[in-house]
Every structure is written in C-alpha cells, then in structure tokens.
Ligand SMILES: NC(=O)C1=CN([C@@H]2O[C@H](COP(=O)(O)OP(=O)(O)OC[C@H]3O[C@@H](n4cnc5c(N)ncnc54)[C@H](OP(=O)(O)O)[C@@H]3O)[C@@H](O)[C@H]2O)[C@@H](O)CC1
C-alpha cells in the first residue's frame with residue numbers, strides 16, 4: 001500500500017479527475033460510502049460536523065446516506081469563509097432540499113451543538129481534511145474542543161480535523177478520533193508517533209482511483225502489504241540441500257551477553273538457513289559452544305577465515321561497545337572486501353552499530369551489501385540527531401542515511417522503517433508486547449538468514465521485519481508479552497502458513 005503526503009494526494013486527485021476524467025463527484029460519493037461502511041449502523045443517532053472544503057462535502061454526502069437509511073441525522077456546518085467547491089455545494093444543496101436538519105455553527109448555536117454531541121451515538125468529523133492550511137484558532141478550535149469533550153464515538157473523515165496530514169502534527173487543536181477512515185493511501189503524517197493518539201483505528205479505503213494513477217504520483221514509499229510479505233518467502237526446492245540455503249556467520253556474544261548470541265543464531269536456524277556458525281568473544285566461547293545444537297562454532301582467532309566462507313555475516317549482538325569490537329568489525333570488513341563479491345551481505349546490529357559512532361564513513365565504499373538495524377538510540381549515535389528529532393521524521397532520517405552511506409537501514413520501533421535510500425517500506429506488524437531484550441537479536445538473525453537464502457538484501461529486510469512482527473502479533477493475541485525465544489519457536493510454522501496462504 002502506498003504512503004502519501006498532501007501534495008501526492010492532490011496530484012493523484014488531479015490525475016484521476018483531469019487526465020482520466022473520473023468525475024470529482026464520483027470520488028466524493030465513493031469516499032462517503034467508504035465512511036458509511038465503517039460506521040456502526042446498528043446505532044440510531046448520528047451528528048455530522050462539516051467544514052467548507054471537500055472534507056465537508058464528504059460529510060454532507062455521508063449525512064445523505066444515513067438519511068436514506070432512516071437514521072436520525074443532525075448536520076452542523078461552518079458557514080463563514082470562502083465559497084463551497086462545486087461538489088461540496090451540490091451535496092449541501094441536496095441535504096437542504098431533502099429537509100435534513102442543518103444548523104450553521106455560531107456562538108448562538110453552540111449550546112444545541114453541544115447537546116447534540118452528547119446525545120449522538122456517533123459523531124462524524126468532516127471539518128478539515130488534507131486541506132488544513134493554517135493554524136486552527138478561535139471558533140474552529142472551540143468546535144474541535146467541543147467534539148473532543150462531548151462525543152461518545154468519533155469517526156474522522158480522511159484525517160482527524162486539525163492534523164497536518166504530512167507531518168502528523170497538530171495545527172493548534174486536533175479531533176480525537178476513535179476511527180479515521182482515510183482515502184486511497186496511508187497518510188505520511190499518520191506514521192508520526194505524535195499523531196497516533198488522535199487517530200484511533202485507521203481504515204484505509206479505496207475510493208475508485210486506479211492503482212496506475214496512484215503510481216504516476218508516487219514517491220516510492222509503501223506500507224508492507226501482507227501479500228507482498230507472503231510472496232517473498234523463499235520456495236524450497238524438493239532436491240535442495242543445506243548448501244543451497246546460505247552460510248550465515250553470526251559474530252556475537254561477550255561476558256554477560258551470551259543470550260544475544262544464542263537468540264540471533266537460533267533465529268537464523270529457525271528462519272531456514274542451511275549452515276549457521278557462531279563466533280563469539282573468547283571469554284564466552286567455551287560456554288556457548290556447549291549450548292549450541294544445530295549451529296557450529298568458530299573460535300575468534302579464526303574469524304577472518306570464517307568470514308571468507310560465509311555468504312552473510314551478522315555482526316554485533318552482545319559484543320559490547322568496546323574498541324575490540326570495532327577491531328573485529330574492521331577485520332570482518334577487510335575479509336569481506338578481499339573475499340567478497342556483490343552477493344555477500346554484512347548485517348550490523350547492536351554493538352556493531354555503537355562502535356560506528358563518528359566512523360560511519362567506513363561504510364560508504366564497500367563492495368558488498370550492508371544492512372544496518374538500529375533502534376532509535378543507535379540511530380541517534382550513528383547520525384548525530386537526537387532521538388526526539390529522529391522520531392519526528394523517521395522515514396526521512398532513515399532514507400537520507402541509507403542514501404548517503406549506500407546501505408540498507410532498518411530503523412526499528414513501532415512502524416519499523418526499511419529503506420535503501422531509494423524506496424521505503426514501513427512495517428505495519430508488531431507491538432509493544434514485543435518490547436523485550438533479545439527481540440532485536442532475533443530480527444538480525446532472521447534478516448541475515450533470508451539474505452543467505454537468496455533474497456535481495458532489501459527484500460530480506462522487508463520480509464524479516466514483517467515476519468518478526470507478524471509472529472509477535474499472533475502470539476500477543478494470547479499473551480501479555482512475547483519472548484524472543486517464543487518468536488523463534490514459532491518462525492517455521494508461521495512461514496509455512498504464510499507461504500501456503502498465497503497459493
Ligand atoms: N484527494 C481526493 O482524491 C479526494 C478528496 N476528498 C476530500 O477532500 C479533502 C480535501 O479537500 P480540500 O482540499 O477542499 O480541503 P479541506 O480539508 O476540506 O479543507 C479546506 C477548507 O478548510 C478551510 N481551512 C483550512 N485550514 C483552516 C484553518 N486552519 N481554519 C479554518 N479553516 C481552514 C479552508 O478555508 P479557506 O482557506 O478557503 O477559507 C477550506 O474551506 C480530503 O481530505 C478528502 O476528505 C474526497 O472528497 C474525494 C476525493
């Protein structure tokens with residue numbers, strides 16, 4: 001599914017109407033029907049609050065549909081300001097002629113508005129959509145406050161009124177929706193954490209604009225679809241043997257952090273790697289060797305040799321933020337350069353990222369694929385922005401870092417961002433039930449494993465991230481929290497089910 005900002009939505013709208021010739025009134029009608037589909041029609045009394053733009057026009061059309069269904073409807077509308085656009089005017093006039101109760105909002109009608117909001121089963125918010133163009137002040141601000149204070153359940157049309165759909169920021173006052181029915185594409189601003197408390201559940205509804213029209217205006221930003229993830233799961237040949245499914249070398253684990261090494265290694269095995277080898281720091285090497293079953297081990301003295309034989313190196317979990325970790329990373333990079341090839345991949349996670357602080361220039365001229373999997377703190381160390389700045393623009397931060405350093409960035413967190421600097425996939429799976437130590441180690445092992453099985457690094461990152469969160473969501477249905485080891489146990493079954501579901 002495509003992600004769009006305001007300018008892209010306008011362009012999609014323009015192409016659909018002006019170049020293709022789909023009447024704007026048809027789009028508005030489809031938008032209204034999509035909203036009605038998301039209303040609880042067992043309820044009896046609806047209040048629709050309309051602004052003067054096309055978002056208001058959607059609201060007038062929604063009110064007509066509810067009226068046709070014999071629902072009790074009250075429409076309140078902003079009457080001051082510029083003239084209605086054609087489609088909005090048409091829908092306004094139809095309601096007038098039908099005799100649907102309509103009240104212009106003003107100081108005098110505020111009391112009856114408030115009482116209607118309190119009585120309504122559902123309030124439809126169609127004051128402002130993507131066209132919010134300046135700070136929300138004075139009267140409109142008061143109207144939004146009244147909606148927030150007095151409503152039982154709010155459906156926001158396209159965008160919670162008062163939210164900037166590009167950034168997710170409040171323009172002064174924002175409607176607190178229970179559900180936001182947004183049209184055609186996921187809005188970019190909705191992915192900002194600041195926006196989330198206002199959005200409620202998000203339903204993205206198509207309103208009759210064909211995919212190729214969207215494609216003409218797109219900016220290479222997508223939400224990972226379930227069907228895309230399913231289609232990326234590698235098909236295993238009946239005659240395949242372990243040599244066909246990738247040699248993964250995990251470089252991980254030091255004193256106090258042996259779990260990270262084991263989790264990463266086992267995640268790679270459960271995701272389907274043919275041969276997985278663990279190389280850890282000397283002080284924990286013997287104890288880790290005893291705990292490995294399916295994986296092989298490699299003494300750190302043989303690191304260079306091990307790297308030369310691997311298709312994929314996953315570097316960093318639990319290695320410690322020490323100079324020796326940086327030295328190991330340099331050795332891995334040197335060995336990959338010498339024995340490399342474009343098909344090889346280095347995934348750097350955790351302490352592998354921490355030791356890159358102020359040294360990221362070493363990433364820019366490598367002849368093999370590089371994937372970085374930072375959480376926001378690690379990203380902050382890598383790029384020098386504060387965590388707060390990054391959270392406000394997760395897509396842009398990840399995208400520009402990936403572009404500059406010629407690597408793939410997996411910026412973890414809710415709505416993990418995966419990008420190679422050119423295209424962006426935002427991951428919709430996963431939740432805070434997975435917020436536990438070890439989760440990132442499992443993800444690193446999963447992505448590394450998928451690279452080794454022949455997926456392009458970007459595909460591996462997109463699928464690994466989706467699967468990791470998907471399994472977490474499945475397990476969280478029955479649990480308060482989900483452990484990394486539970487994810488690992490569930491990987492093979494979930495991959496099989498998802499793969500079978502595409503047939
Ligand atoms: N894209 C599509 O394919 C389709 C889009 N559709 C719908 O159209 C919506 C976009 O419509 P839009 O462009 O008319 O803008 P919209 O959000 O109604 O706001 C404009 C109005 O708000 C006013 N206004 C703005 N800021 C203000 C402020 N701070 N405080 C006070 N007033 C303020 C501004 O007033 P003015 O500046 O003119 O005085 C103007 O009257 C979109 O979200 C979707 O719902 C569907 O119908 C189907 C197809």
Ligand SMILES: [K+]
Nearest residue numbers: 128157159161
């Ligand atoms: K709205």
